[in-house]
Amino acid sequence: MKNNSSTGDYLKIESINKEYKRGKVKANNNITTAFYPGQVAAVIGHNGAGKTTLLNQIVGVVKPDSGDIRYQEYSLVKDTKIARELVSMMPQFHAPLNGVTIRQSVEAILRLRCITGRQVKERTEKILSELDIKQWANQVGNKLSGGLQRLTSFAMAVVAPTPIILLDEPTNDIDPVRRKLVWNYMKKLARDGHIVIVVTHNLLEVELYADRFLLFNKGRLIKDAPTADLKQLASNTLTVVVNDSSVMREFTPDALESKYYDKEAKAVFALSSQQVPAAICQMLKMIEEGKIVNYRLSPTSLDVSYGGMMDEE
Numbered sequence: 327m328k329n330n331s332s333t334g335d336y337l338k339i340e341s342i343n344k345e346y347k348r349g350k351v352k353a354n355n356n357i358t359t360a361f362y363p364g365q366v367a368a369v370i371g372h373n374g375a376g377k378t379t380l381l382n383q384i385v386g387v388v389k390p391d392s393g394d395i396r397y398q399e400y401s402l403v404k405d406t407k408i409a410r411e412l413v414s415m416m417p418q419f420h421a422p423l424n425g426v427t428i429r430q431s432v433e434a435i436l437r438l439r440c441i442t443g444r445q446v447k448e449r450t451e452k453i454l455s456e457l458d459i460k461q462w463a464n465q466v467g468n469k470l471s472g473g474l475q476r477l478t479s480f481a482m483a484v485v486a487p488t489p490i491i492l493l494d495e496p497t498n499d500i501d502p503v504r505r506k507l508v509w510n511y512m513k514k515l516a517r518d519g520h521i522v523i524v525v526t527h528n529l530l531e532v533e534l535y536a537d538r539f540l541l542f543n544k545g546r547l548i549k550d551a552p553t554a555d556l557k558q559l560a561s562n563t564l565t566v567v568v569n570d571s572s573v574m575r576e577f578t579p580d581a582l583e584s585k586y587y588d589k590e591a592k593a594v595f596a597l598s599s600q601q602v603p604a605a606i607c608q609m610l611k612m613i614e615e616g617k618i619v620n621y622r623l624s625p626t627s628l629d630v631s632y633g634g635m636m637d638e639e
């Protein structure tokens with residue numbers, strides 16, 4: 327098998343379809359795209375949009391009803407043995423093995439991939455340090471927090487990286503500092519020539535770390551674009567409460583969407599990342615004047631962010 331980093335081989339998804347419930351659910355509806363070495367591609371979309379189904383088809387655990395998935399001269403649909411050699415996947419739900427420590431879990435993967443001797447220890451210690459989880463290395467899986475289980479699962483997926491790496495919501499439950507480590511690790515894998523595909527619901531992280539995003543909705547791929555395009559999306563929600571609704575409309579930040587609720591003396595704004603600083607400035611001034619009495623700035627849920635793009639449909 328050729329090394330993808332030197333040849334620039336890419337993963338081709340060719341018109342794949344997958345239906346469930348006798349065609350009532352189209353989990354993947356005529357998906358055609360390609361994934362390239364050197365790129366972190368984020369797959370985003372509502373629950374049930376078809377993201378995990380796509381990953382499962384790439385790794386060969388779900389067979390498409392039609393269409394093909396190709397890499398080099400191989401069809402990963404027809405040759406699931408090759409698929410398992412080429413692809414490693416961190417599943418969305420991963421039950422840690424009872425009685426097995428983090429260190430043992432990572433070492434087991436290395437041995438499965440035919441790595442032996444000193445290399446096993448060295449590589450294990452390196453990844454545990456890089457993810458900053460060494461202090462829990464000897465704790466058994468079932469005793470770990472959700473975040474640590476996820477980090478273990480991530481370490482297992484990437485410690486002996488295959489040309490194609492699939493990660494299903496790898497940063498869920500992980501603390502902000504280690505989330506950054508995980509994303510940086512994914513970027514490093516891409517730089518080393520791997521194809522990295524990550525399912526996530528965190529738009530802010532996609533905007534910060536991924537190169538490209540693919541937006542799925544009801545089984546269809548409805549947007550495939552560089553992450554710079556995400557800046558057009560409302561990734562923040564600002565809610566302000568005023569002391570008296572008569573002053574509410576004095577607060578007019580530049581926003582993608584604004585809604586004023588007179589009865590509650592409250593206003594809600596959908597802001598892109600670039601619009602946040604100016605909105606905060608204007609808000610602080612009104613707080614000083616005693617006009618705004620409370621506020622909340624939060625990352626927007628995907629449902630709200632997607633509004634604009636879904637409308638495009």
Ligand SMILES: Nc1ncnc2c1ncn2[C@@H]1O[C@H](COP(=O)(O)OP(=O)(O)OP(=O)(O)O)[C@@H](O)[C@H]1O
Pocket residue numbers: 346347351352353371372373374375376377378379380418
């Ligand atoms: N084995 C299955 N049997 C029946 N329906 C399924 C099966 N697997 C997936 N589906 C359905 O296919 C659709 C796509 O599911 P999928 O898990 O791919 O979505 P997702 O985008 O990964 O969602 P989430 O973000 O919730 O993980 C959903 O309607 C789901 O219920």
